[in-house]
Amino acid sequence: MARKSFSEPGTEDPITFAVTERDKSTLQMVREALADGRTMLAYQPVIGSITGEPAFYEGLIRIADDTGRIIPASQFMEVVETQDLGREIDCAALRCGLGALGRTPGLRLSINMSARSIGYPKWMQILKRHLGRDDTIGERVILEISERSAMLVPELVKTFMTDLQDRGITFALDDFGAGQTSFRHLKEFYFDVLKIDGSFVRNCDVDSDNQCILHALISIGQQFDMFTVAGAVETGAEAQFLVESGVDCMQGYYYGAPEIRPDWLPPAHRDGLRGTG
Template sequence: MQTTDTLAVESGSATEAGAILSSVGTATYEWAVPSDQLGWSDNVAEVLGIADMASLSTGRGFARFMSPESPAGRYEAVVNSPHVDRGEGVAYCVTYAIAPQPGILQWIEDTGRWFASSDGRPLKAHGTVRIITDRYENERRLREASEIDPLTGQLARHRFCQVLDEALEDAVKVRGSIGFVIAAIDGLAQVNECYGFDVADEVIAAVGRRIRTRLRGGDLLGRLSGNKFGILMRSCQPDEMSVACERILMGVRDDVFLTSAGPIPVTVTMGGVVAPRHASSLAAMMGRAQEALDSIKGRRRGAFEAFQPSPERERARQENLQTTGEIVSALNDRRIALAYQPIVAAGPGREVLGYECLLRVRRPDGTLLPAASIVPLAERLGLIRLVDARVMELALAELTAAPGVRLSVNVSPATVMNRAWIDTLSARLKANPDLAARLTVEITESTAIADLDETRRFVARVKDVAARVAIDDFGAGYTSFRNLRRLGVDSVKVDGSFIADFHRNTDDRHFVATLLELARHMGLSTVAEWVPNEDVALALAELGCDALQGHHTGRASDQRPWLAAPAMASLRQTA
């Protein structure tokens, strides 16, 4: 039997507990599920802002306050729960919205535990509710900020990809079809350069708005990267995708964009894919839409191209993947090697002036990878810097082992722009001045014209350590002799395409003669590549070419020819 003091303590504890709950904005409830009777703590009206307590006496009555747009509430978490009570009850925590008064929406966090009767059905539930409207709104704003691109107001990349992936899953389930398109703004780098990044941002945002107004109902736009938008076209067949994209292209192209810097004409180029017909995953959709975009951009900007399967392209892709693996494996296993092609004097005797180091990549069985595919693929995949570093390491080792030898080494555009590479080379050559005097670094003409200022700095760094620099494949690009003078190189190697047909093509002969004369006037030594026969070799010598290189004057060999004829390995400073 309880004493009066005991009852007083319990009553005091209950009162204190109620005060604590009220102070933190929390009310408690107990719900008898079969009868739908709902009992609340005394502070529920204060917490929820609902004055009519009678309306809260049943679960159905409380449910009438829930917003129609609200997520599922307590009823779904208890009565329709997929869980089974193992004797300890089943915990739940749900968030939903109620409208306690017209025009007022409050978000509630409902945390509780339900218990089953002997037949396993929910018998009762008890828990707490509290208002979390401020927290919910803060979380919503943060969620929206992470899902919406702040510049364009379109979906951010990660959220767009989520929706795109879900749309693909739905299309697979119902055997439907969706379209995915990448739209890239053309010439955005030039807008940045001419007008500044603020104006470029205006263009990006305006293009996004204009594309959005040209979409079909139900289609979705997202920003994928700096100049690229992604477009999801629901229930879309190939012909429909083409028509929709042409409408977007015209909408962007036909009217200039008014910016703070004035009107700017803008076009977009688009590549798309129909899924799941031609892409069964998000990664495949991204890759194939990008592939179509790259394809059309290489031929014509401001146009659209849809991905089409190609057995030849797929075979080439598989071969590229295999070659990539072999290059990485060769780098790891140090199966990168060099072959050496002689560069000979054009005059009588054909004295060997030095050797050009040519890349060789060996497979584990000793066979060679096709040389023509190695460098372009390594450049596309970002492996070329590692390859160039290994080639230079091997060349320096040969220069150290053979004091009389002079070598030329080709470097890629990525390496020319990589200051860490030239820093490493400079440190090696400063410590070994004799090596620098016998080394020539070759850069292609296309590399030189890509960024003249950066190339000029690279050339200066190489010459600072007393090595020489040559322009390879000269004539294939558009370098003027004024730019050539600015670069400060030591020699030019005439592109082999002009030498191969030299004896048959009068235009080639005239071009080569003019180039040799101008180079001589500028004090640059010259080397003719791909020399095919003796007649061409003699003609080049008569025109004043300093050196020759090609199958006629000596094939590449990995046997270190100077070991057999060391006296032939002296390279004149003029070469």
């Protein structure tokens, strides 16, 4: 009997099968974590270049699996981001972040979201509910939208930002330089913060190509009157180059890893696993 070829109808090659099964497992893990409230943020400081102190923190979504193991977003977001689960993850991140802002009056926090969540009723309900509870939250929250996500629906993003500007909300364009933002859209958007993609920061103290790109990206941010943040800073030499290049803030493991229970978080919140607010 002839051996079946993987190209024949009704067959699936082993790699595709393995990826499909892995994705199914990831979706189930995320679905269960959301249902059980096993979501939280890990907080990473964003350091001012001049002050050397945190200008704000970024809240990075995490889930816990059924064994209590903490899972970073990099291990599940790619699988869920185009599905309703992705919108639910954005809702969980927003709920956690706004809850932390409500409990910590001096905190300024950035929260990630996908442009796909714009118009998602549950996400907007969470935002409006927390803004109604505390007038200061709007001025202390930063909503981060990745460049790739923003360019999927640029007109919708612009309308969304216009509608929320009156609430004092700050907007950050994340992973800048890695996507396809046109200068026309950059001019028309209302982003206040430009977060430069970390791939250009790596070895920037010695990599002449990255140095050239960073100077250009920082210059663009300054031209459009945007606050510039360099991500993925891992060494003192990289930090020094960025300071000398005029970047406003830096973020990365050189300054601190994301922490689920930072010292500044209220003890009652720090002691609990669930960060849903």
